Each structure stands twice: as C-alpha cells, then as structure tokens.
Amino acid sequence: MTASNSGKQRHHSMPFGAQLLDMGGVRFRLWAPAAQRVELCLIEGEAETRLPMTRQDEGWFEWVTEQAGNGSRYRFRIDAGMHVPDPASRYQPEDVHGPSEVVDPRAWAWQDEAWLGRPWQEAVIYELHVGSFSPQGxxxxxxARLDTLVELGVTAVELMPVADFPGRRNWGYDGVYLFAPDSQYGRPEDLKALVEAAHARGLMVFLDVVYNHFGPEGNYLHAYAPQFFTERHHTPWGAAINYDGKHSHWVREFFIHNALYWLAEYHLDGLRLDAVHAIIDDSQPDILTELAERVQRHFGNQRQIHLVLENDRNAAHYLRRSANGRPEHYVAQWNDDIHHALHVLLTGEGEGYYMDYAPHPLPHLQRCLSEGFAYQGEASAYREAQARGEASAHLPATAFVSFLQNHDQVGNRAFGERIAALTDDKRLRAALSLLLLAPAPPLLFMGQEWNSSQPFPFFCDFGADLAEKVVEGRRNEFAHFPEFNAPAARERIPDPMAEATFNQAILDWQARHSPDHQPWLTLHKELLALRHAEVIPRLHNLVGGAAATTTWAGQGLRVDWSLGDGAGLALLANLGDTSIAALDRPSGRLLYSTHPTATQADALALPPWSVCWYLDEARHSR
Structure with a gap:
C-alpha cells in the first residue's frame, strides 16, 4: 500500500536500529555491550552478505552502507555465531526469529496534517484486539468498521499491543520487537492507513504498550545485551528490566524512544502503559516520570497527546495536575477499583482480588465515584494486608478510566466469560447506565455494545518448547479456586495454544442485529448520545473534591457532582433487590432513568436495580 507524495512525512530519528540517510544508504546501529564482534548480514533470497560493524564506545556497533535501502532484509551475527534480528526493527516480515526489514517511514505521505487531537474529557474509549475484532483479523x-464506531458514540479506538509477538495469535503482551507492528495484522503502512482513516472521522487512536517485560520467545537480548535486565529486582516474568542500575541509560532510552516513535511516526494520540506496577525503578526521576516529561518536551503544544497508566499500586502522584488543571505527567489511570466494586455488586463473587470488595461493595463504589480510587492507602486483604494506594480525592473524575469489561477482566477468567454470563439484564442495565453517564471517561470492550455473549479466553501460539509449559501454567493459575481444585476440573480450562480457543474470541458481527442483542446496542447509543450532548461539554475545568455522596439501606446511592461549568449532576441509584421509597428528588431536570415511571413524583420510589440522572444547569447561578 502506498500513499500520495503530496502529504506530510513523519520520521522519528533514533540512536539505534536502521535509519535511511538523506545522502543515500542506511546506518545500522546495535547496542551489544556483551559482544566482542558484530556483523551486519544483508539477506537477498538465499544469499547473505556479511559486513563487519565498527565497535564504538559504551557497547555500540555501527555500520553505514549503500548496499541496503528501503525493503532490505537484514540481521546481526554475534561473535561469529548466533544470528539475531534487530531489537529496534520496524518490521519483522517472517516473525520473531526471522530477519528484520528496513522501513522508510518517509515513504508514507500523511494526509491528516490538520488533525490536532481531541481534549481528554471527550474520550469514550473502545478497546479492541486486532486479531479477533474481525474474521479477517x-x-x-x-x-472498515470505523464509521460503525463513530455512530456508536466512540471517540477513541484503543488497540491492544501490536508489537511483534511469536506465532500467529497472541493477546499482544508477549511482544519482543517493540518497534515492529506484528506482520499478522498487516504491514506498517496498513496501520498508518488505519490511524489516518480514524483521524478523518474524528477518532483518536491509542496503543497499549508493554514496558515491564519482554515475551518469552524471540527475545535475544540476553545473548548480547544482558545489561537490559537486572537480578536486583524481580517481576512475575523473572529478572526485571534494568531501569536503575549500571548501564541503564541506554535501556531507558530504548523505551523512551519507543513511546516517541509510536506517537510521532504513527501519529497516535496516546499510549496506555500496561501494568506499570511491575516496573521497578529506584532512580530519580523514575522511568515513568522521565518518559512523560520527554514526551511533553518532544511534542510541546503541537497537538493533544494523552498518556494513560494501568497501575495496581494506585499511585495518584503520577496523575497530578498543575495549577491550570493540566496533567503534569499522565492524564488518567484505568480504575480497577470501580470495576471490582461493580463486579461484586452484580455477581456476588468474592474470590481472588474481589475479596477486597466483597464485604462492602457499595461504599467502595461510592468512593470511586466521588474520589477516584477505593483504595487510597488502606490495607488490602488480597495483598496480605499490605497498604495499597495514595490519596486521590484532589484529582478530577476525568483522571480515572471506568469500565465494566476489558481484556483483563474478561480474559483472565478461566473460561473468558463476559459479564452478561455472570449477572442478569436488570443489574447489567443499571451498571451501564451508571458508568456511561458518570464524569469519568468510560471504556468499552469490543462487542460490549451489543452485549456479545462470546468469551474472550486467553490465547497464544508459542513454539513447541514452550507450548506444554504455557498450557500447564495457565491451568495452575486457577488451582487455588475451589471449583478447580481437582486436576480433572482444570482440564476443562481451554488450551490457550489451541486455534479453537482463539476462534471463540473472533467477534460475530451478525449477532449485533439479532433481537437479543439489538436492545443493548440501542441502549449504548442512547447513553453515549446523552453523554456527548449533556455531560462532556461540562467536563472542561472539572476539579477534584467536587462530589458529595451518601448511601442508605445498604443499597441506595446518591452522588452529586459540581461540573466544570458550575452545573450540578446528580446520580440516584438503587443497586439492590428491594424497592426504596420516599427519596427527595434532586434539583434540575431528569436526564435519564432506567425506570421513567418511578421519577414522576417529588418523592421518588426507586425500584430494584434502577438508576436516575438529574442535571441542574441553574446551580451555578444560585
């Protein structure tokens, strides 16, 4: 796929990898501090040309040659032995063990130079997995589906990780070539075309990136750059990435340039940093702070770029706002707390991490809606009474991404069940009505809009040497759950290596038109249209500490927000199985109700699992 030469070129210059030079030829650079000798191997058909690279200071090897150009395939030979791909490869046409390809980013002429992004408060995020979003994958x-997402009310598409992973299918969190979009999904030009098409429709595009580990297959860094890792810190995947020890400078640069590369060369609107609680860095500033500051310095005020965290530690200081209300580092965090509280309310489950919410889910939900995090330094039973979180009430509600489903909360279940398989319609409708109109930016997981009943199980496609370990490890994850105590019960857990497991996750787009699913699609559209018309315009200048809450009868909840324009937004909800009577009606007009007939009197009677929203536009003038 090519583009017109009349558009804007975008190229991010990096200290490593393959870079086409203006005067012709290609400069190749590899950081290999443990190697004595490195050769550049240019591959043409069955032939391989070896060129000795020049050793430089700090473990660098470099070679400039006119024998390579756009489309050339290459790899490196370490100490006259192992052949390895380029860790900064822009494309791996033959997967993680094959040669890298020289890509000229200037060959794509962008046509979206007028696109400057969208304000964060307008975010309605749609998370999807490229390979299972469609049969084509x-x-x-x-x-081809972007217009459908715009019609739904989405303003941002968030791609699960696309960095090159081993095999034909993977969630994406086992990526090993972080600069190379996986070849299973198309060429780099195809991803750029998607971003450009999204921008033409007013859609932002975010990418999930993984900076806490490399996948277990195809990572050759241990052979020539073991300084990438440190035994001083450990993660669930083994030795941690070396962000704070000796030789960490170039490791940090590798990941910082990765963020800059995706944002610049692919014109993305933001990044979601996966599981940063597994990044261990004792330096000051730590890598998360430095990365955010470098992104800000690099782009300045050219366009709106949004950095989002997933952080089990609930470290609110990364979300700090400046005096003018702008994020100093990260605009928001995925708020697992609100998901967990709602999940317990809807399902009654209390095992695993849900045990922290099971005794009192409603107060946890109340705190999330009014203060952001439910855990702000309290002891977590799930984490063996360790304190979790930092104070967050001073932050605006827009600093917390809310969701009822995402890839983790669905896929980390043994069978990948969606929430519809775990609760009933009235509970689900109440939860959706609560989340999609609350000030916090909502996130939908692909297929949620029509209440897809398809599971999203964990799947992967590793080589034979890892396959058995992956299957065994997946099933052992659930051994401590009572229903999976017996080995025979664990055998029922889907084999993540099986193609049939992956096929379960491929969305059936025809199902959205069926009588069972069409009402859910209509509900999502209705609620998101209300959000765009009535809530989003009032979120600019939203501040923290602007909500008051109360609960009653163990199931009633009221939250009152003061919005950025001074208007008042009130939520009244009955999240229980019995009716609640004689409640005072909030001021303002009724915005939405799951049970309209219950809202007509001054003293409201809320049926079980009902939600009402009121908007008082005159509050700021009183």
Whole structure:
C-alpha cells in the first residue's frame, strides 16, 4: 500500500536500529555491550552478505552502507555465531526469529496534517484486539468498521499491543520487537492507513504498550545485551528490566524512544502503559516520570497527546495536575477499583482480588465515584494486608478510566466469560447506565455494545518448547479456586495454544442485529448520545473534591457532582433487590432513568436495580 507524495512525512530519528540517510544508504546501529564482534548480514533470497560493524564506545556497533535501502532484509551475527534480528526493527516480515526489514517511514505521505487531537474529557474509549475484532483479523478490517464506531458514540479506538509477538495469535503482551507492528495484522503502512482513516472521522487512536517485560520467545537480548535486565529486582516474568542500575541509560532510552516513535511516526494520540506496577525503578526521576516529561518536551503544544497508566499500586502522584488543571505527567489511570466494586455488586463473587470488595461493595463504589480510587492507602486483604494506594480525592473524575469489561477482566477468567454470563439484564442495565453517564471517561470492550455473549479466553501460539509449559501454567493459575481444585476440573480450562480457543474470541458481527442483542446496542447509543450532548461539554475545568455522596439501606446511592461549568449532576441509584421509597428528588431536570415511571413524583420510589440522572444547569447561578 502506498500513499500520495503530496502529504506530510513523519520520521522519528533514533540512536539505534536502521535509519535511511538523506545522502543515500542506511546506518545500522546495535547496542551489544556483551559482544566482542558484530556483523551486519544483508539477506537477498538465499544469499547473505556479511559486513563487519565498527565497535564504538559504551557497547555500540555501527555500520553505514549503500548496499541496503528501503525493503532490505537484514540481521546481526554475534561473535561469529548466533544470528539475531534487530531489537529496534520496524518490521519483522517472517516473525520473531526471522530477519528484520528496513522501513522508510518517509515513504508514507500523511494526509491528516490538520488533525490536532481531541481534549481528554471527550474520550469514550473502545478497546479492541486486532486479531479477533474481525474474521479477517487485520488493520484493514478495523478501518472498515470505523464509521460503525463513530455512530456508536466512540471517540477513541484503543488497540491492544501490536508489537511483534511469536506465532500467529497472541493477546499482544508477549511482544519482543517493540518497534515492529506484528506482520499478522498487516504491514506498517496498513496501520498508518488505519490511524489516518480514524483521524478523518474524528477518532483518536491509542496503543497499549508493554514496558515491564519482554515475551518469552524471540527475545535475544540476553545473548548480547544482558545489561537490559537486572537480578536486583524481580517481576512475575523473572529478572526485571534494568531501569536503575549500571548501564541503564541506554535501556531507558530504548523505551523512551519507543513511546516517541509510536506517537510521532504513527501519529497516535496516546499510549496506555500496561501494568506499570511491575516496573521497578529506584532512580530519580523514575522511568515513568522521565518518559512523560520527554514526551511533553518532544511534542510541546503541537497537538493533544494523552498518556494513560494501568497501575495496581494506585499511585495518584503520577496523575497530578498543575495549577491550570493540566496533567503534569499522565492524564488518567484505568480504575480497577470501580470495576471490582461493580463486579461484586452484580455477581456476588468474592474470590481472588474481589475479596477486597466483597464485604462492602457499595461504599467502595461510592468512593470511586466521588474520589477516584477505593483504595487510597488502606490495607488490602488480597495483598496480605499490605497498604495499597495514595490519596486521590484532589484529582478530577476525568483522571480515572471506568469500565465494566476489558481484556483483563474478561480474559483472565478461566473460561473468558463476559459479564452478561455472570449477572442478569436488570443489574447489567443499571451498571451501564451508571458508568456511561458518570464524569469519568468510560471504556468499552469490543462487542460490549451489543452485549456479545462470546468469551474472550486467553490465547497464544508459542513454539513447541514452550507450548506444554504455557498450557500447564495457565491451568495452575486457577488451582487455588475451589471449583478447580481437582486436576480433572482444570482440564476443562481451554488450551490457550489451541486455534479453537482463539476462534471463540473472533467477534460475530451478525449477532449485533439479532433481537437479543439489538436492545443493548440501542441502549449504548442512547447513553453515549446523552453523554456527548449533556455531560462532556461540562467536563472542561472539572476539579477534584467536587462530589458529595451518601448511601442508605445498604443499597441506595446518591452522588452529586459540581461540573466544570458550575452545573450540578446528580446520580440516584438503587443497586439492590428491594424497592426504596420516599427519596427527595434532586434539583434540575431528569436526564435519564432506567425506570421513567418511578421519577414522576417529588418523592421518588426507586425500584430494584434502577438508576436516575438529574442535571441542574441553574446551580451555578444560585
């Protein structure tokens, strides 16, 4: 796929990898501090040309040659032995063990130079997995559905990680070539075409990136750059990435440039940093702070770029706002707390991490809606009474991304069940009505809009040497759950390596038109249209500490927000199985109700699992 030469070129210059030079030829650079000798191997068909690279200071090897150009395939030979791909490869056409390909980013002429992004408060995020979003499983198939997402009310598409992973299918969190979009989904140009098409429709595009580990297959860094890792810190995947020890400078640069590369060369609108609680860095500033500051310095005020965290530690200081209300580092965090509280309310489950919410889910939900995090330094039973979180009430509600489903909360279940399989319609409708109109930016997981009943199980496609370990490890994850105590019960857990497991996750787009699913699609559209018309315009200048809450009868909840324009937004909800009578009606007009007939009197009677929203536009003038 090519583009017109009349558009804007975008190229991010990096200290490593393959870079085409203005005067012709290609400069190749590899950081290999443990190697004595490195050769550049240019591959043409069955032939391989070896060129000795020049050793430089600090473990660098470099070679400039006119024998390579756009499309050339290459790899490196370490100490006259192992052949390895380029860790900064822009494309791996033959997967993680094959040669890298020189890509000229200037060959794509962008046509979206007028796109400057969208304000964060307008975010309605749609998370999707490229490979299972459609039967085609590629970027082009997403592009074909963009108008459908706009019609739904989405303003941002968030791609699960696309960095090159081993095999034909993977969630994306086992990526090993972080600069190379996986070839299963298309070429780099296809991803750029998707981003450009999204921008033409007013859609932001975010990418999930993984900076806490490399996948277990295809990572050759241990052979020539073991300084990438440190035994001083450990993670669930083994030795941690070396962000704070000796030789960490170039490690940090590798990941910082990765963030800059995606944002610049692919014109993305933001990044979601996966599981940063597994990044261990004792330096000052730590890598998360430095990365955010470098992004800000690099782009300045050219356009709106949004950095989002997933952080089990609930470290609110990364979300700090400046005096003018702008994020100093990260605009928001995925708020697992609100998901967990709602999940317990809807399902009654209390095992695993849900045990922290099971005794009192409603107060946890109340705190999330009014203060952001439910855990702000309290002891977590799930974490063996360790304190979790930092104070967050001073932050605006827009600093917390809310969701009822995402890839983790669905896929980390043994069978990948969606929430519809775990609760009933009235509870689900109440939860959706609560989340989609609350000030916090909502996130939908692909297929949620029509209440897809398809599971999203964990799947992967590793080589034979890892396959058995992956299957065994997946089933052992659930051994401590009573229903999976017996080995025979664990055998029922889907084999993540099986193609049939992956096929379960491929969305059936025809189902959205069926009588069972059409009402849910209509509900999502109705609620998101209300959000765009009535809530989003009032979120600019929203501040923290602007909500008051109360609960009653163990199931009633009221939250009152003061919005950025001074208007008042009130939520009244009955999240229980019995009716609640004689409640005072909030001031303002009724915005939405799951049970309209219950809202007509001054003293409200709320049926079980009902939600009412009121908007008082005159509050700021009183």
């Amino acid at each position: 590629n970027y082009a198939a997403i592009q």
